[in-house]
Amino acid sequence: MLKSETRKKLKRYIEELKTIKTETLQTDPKFLTVESTLYYLNNGKTIIREQLKKQNQDGSASIVLPVTKNKKILFVIEPRIGPKKTVAVGLPAGYIENNEKPLDAAIRELEEETGYVCTKYHLLAKYYQDPGISKAYNYAYLGLEAERLKEQSLDPTEAVRFLECDYDEALELIRLGYIEDLQAQFVLEKAKQYLSKRREPYEF
């Protein structure tokens, strides 16, 4: 069950960040671009495939599931173009910058989006996000002993709220359709699995 306090905060943040109007622009895309390539296969076939790039890069990203000293999971709430409610609950994440290590990107994005800092990180999974159209290769981390030590540091085009939840509340957020993001759902599974197998199982 969602605690009343969690539910109230969530509703407030969604109200604050929801889209009230949209306007289609005729300008050329600046962030997402597409390249066509002809692939000659070893079996003699040739196939055309289109590759999505983000800021002219592969679009590889790091994502982190932060768990606080009180065993709460830290989620971020952001405007998102995918979901019908125009606002989504997910995990801190962002693109890996040029020459940046994946773990450094995770640490940086967590700090920028929330001001939280973790003392330990564990790599939970790595994967291609959509390998049919993109070379984006993402790294998912568990961050332990998260604590709010800094202020958020957002781009002017970002609007991010954050929310601490119990693990059971997180499952309820999936069930209620607030956490609809594939990566957030997967990383939650992997974190639970990893923590339950530790020598001293870590109860959420």
Added chain:
Amino acid sequence: MLKSETRKKLKRYIEELKTIKTETLQTDPKFLTVESTLYYLNNGKTIIREQLKKQNQDGSASIVLPVTKNKKILFVIEPRIGPKKTVAVGLPAGYIENNEKPLDAAIRELEEETGYVCTKYHLLAKYYQDPGISKAYNYAYLGLEAERLKEQSLDPTEAVRFLECDYDEALELIRLGYIEDLQAQFVLEKAKQYLSKRREPYEF
């Protein structure tokens, strides 16, 4: 451990489907397109976001993890632009056509890509694949009692091989870096979880 027969087939299929040469094309993309939209948020901010479309649609897809009567998992092997080895092991999947139900798309794609037919399906998960840039909402199914009853029916631009594996071999394929696709990794977890919780647990 990978059985010697599985390893041999896998190597043969990868050799057959690998890319031996590529050629960047200057033609406009036909499959992937991008739209820019201005979003007016309730908090007074405006943000520009770009939306990826596939064939001018959202790009929603169905994916299926087929388990045969002998408790083998059926994987597909395809050329993929993401992975360095240019060929990936994954699950049968494809885009949901106009007015098609998600389950019908799963059944159709499984048949087209492999010729296999399942007797029962169970919805394992649904999620946005990349909600920051796309409205693609995907459905993941477990297919039971899969049996090869038909021939493959591929587009001329498709080249798909398939392979039956034990569950332990599937985990080994992840560990060895053959299954690098986020959705395949997630659906494998969800299937294992679902099958182990059934009244009569279903041993792979």
